[in-house]
Amino acid sequence: MRPLDEKETTQVFEKLFKFTGPNLKHLLERPAVEGPDPEPGRYCLRLHRNRVYYASEALVRRATAVARPRLAGVGTPIGKFTHHGAFHLTVHALDLLAAHARRRVWLKPDTERNFLFGNSVPKSSLARITENTKAGDGVVVMSMADLPLGFGIAARSAQDCRKADTNAVVVLHQADAGEYLRKEEELM
């Protein structure tokens, strides 16, 4: 487990920025509840076997005692680096993103399942969308009950969504909660 170097940090932050915007620093600077210490520390990112973990400093400090081959995870993984060095966010980041993302999309109740199976979101599924969404923004997909279902990239801006026809893709799927069941093996 090691801290990310420059390049890696840039990559991770780029991806996160799409979702959080200027809130990004808040992600790392919020007080950390984890850890047995009474004063909360901060959060940090660590790299371990091509996965990026988001954990509080206290947790990270204690995890250094565990040998590298024996460590399986610290805190929550938020993404992984592929073989050729690209970084992708995984579904484990959902909770984090849902808490800090600026743009959200709400799905109609009947259409949730379609998204959870890994498909993109067509306009017909759309119930609500945050007003000032731009194309290419990171978007968190929620159910009508405000339950985060997954996240993706907005294919159109909010205004364009109104004009689009019913089958046009609105959100490009990146990750959804159904992957915990579908892609159990691949996730880890």
Added chain:
Amino acid sequence: MAKKGPKGKPQPLPAPEGKKGSKAAPPPKAAKRVPKKKQMLLESSDDSDTEQQQHLQEEDSDLDLPSDSDAEELSGSDAEADELSGSDAEGSGDEVEEDEEEEEEGDDESDDDPLADDFLADSDDSEGGDSGIESDESDDLEAKSRAIDERKLKAEEEAEEELKTNIRSESDEFRLPTAEMFPAVELVEVLEAFEKRPPECLRTNTLKKQGASSFLPVMALAPQEKERIVDMAAAPGGKTTYIGALMKNTGIIYANEFNEKRLHGLLGNIHRMGVTNTIVCNYDGKELPKVLGMNSVDRVLLDAPCTGTGTIWKDPQIKTSKDIEDIRNCAFVQKQLLLAAIDLVDANSKTGGYVVYSTCSIMIAENEAVIDYALKKRNVKLVPCGLDFGRPGFIRFREYRFHTSLDKTRRFYPHVNNMDGFFVAKLKKLSNTIPETSESSKASEGAVEKADPSGDDEDTKAVPDEQEKSVPDKDEKAVQMKNHKDTKKANKGTSEPKPDKPAKHLKNHKKDAMETDGPESTETNEDVKEVRHEQTKQTGNKKKIASDRTKKFAPKSTSVIKEKKPVSDKKRKRKWQFKLRRDWEAGKKSDKRRKV
């Protein structure tokens, strides 16, 4: 059992007769009218769980009153048993009698063959025959009841003998302990219940239908926020995630899993459940103290790998695939893991200092024996689990005698609690120091350790606070009776009767042991005590008395090392054990007399 007033509950005569009269002599019986028998039956059956009754009504007639039987098992007082069986006998009809005999035979069968499916067949047959008899001979009740009593008496005698031979013979070692854990009738229920699947839990995916029994150890553990917790065998993650939920993602959970293949599921569940304060690692539990540091965490949960005899419904192969070697190996590993878990915990932690040990097995060798071993080897004591249901663990079983505090452990059975067979024990670590003798002595459940004459002194000295009132001489004597005779006598003169000692947990432990434990436990307790004694020796016996009386747990620093006498003879275990047992009982009686 006091006879209650007759209840008007209508119950068919064949139904909950249940009677486990195999172990006590029936009182002399006058002729009883059938209705009165029914009433008696109702009275006795009132003592049992209502669940049992309903169950019994549906099932065969030979089902028993488990609560009564259990009370008998655990308390082990023959007088009680007599009363119980007496009242039971009153209510039992012809069918029961024959069924009992059948049961006893069936019991033997089940002892030898874990797949005791023949059991039900026997009782079915007898039941059919009985109903015919009953209607014909209602006039002849008196003679019949006498005949029944005689038969019962005979059956009990046979059972007694059989029981005795069981104790004596080595070859019995691997009979399923269920035969003695449960009375015959309850045994049927147990075996049946093991076949059925208990209610499933809601969690799915890799967590796959963990029953409620998975949550019991965590409830016992009671993790607080901002604590450091270790889960030593975390996969598939039901307990770890529950701990995380209770802690609300504060503090730290070290989730350790030895098996790499199961690590995957563990990680998946942790992340899916949104538990963020975990460090997941892949160690052998025994190594954890080295990795994380001794005395470093607040609480440890050890859900030990076991033979899985409590979860037969998941894997029926368990009934046939486990043998004595498996159990021994499991027990060995479990003991080592438990010691490692105890070493991990910080006794001085502000909020914690607890270890919860649980298995999904009902075997004594994996449960009570392991806890007893830990009590001897480390400075820990048992505390109530915080679970108010479930049966207390065994204190005595076959030839084993465990520490009395083992009744604070809890056993759960499918036929009683409607969940997997389970065992939970909660230990509190009293001090971070490791008793020295524990490291040098060999580890085995009932092994008699060296008998230090010095240990004897210390034994008499090391008496727990609450017992300190008791006459020292008596203690000494009692201890002596339990310990090696020669060395004891040698030291009798030297050791001061004052039962004072820096009160370590061992005091309580020891006193309990002296009062109620059999020779074996006492033996090893003594060894552990030796260390204490050694440490305190120099201050002198008499001095200890006054100051120690008030102290609960004196710091080890006050104690001084006393030279240990060499290990004296190790007698042949069995003969000596029986002798000691007799003496101990005699001593116990005299203790009681003196105490009062």
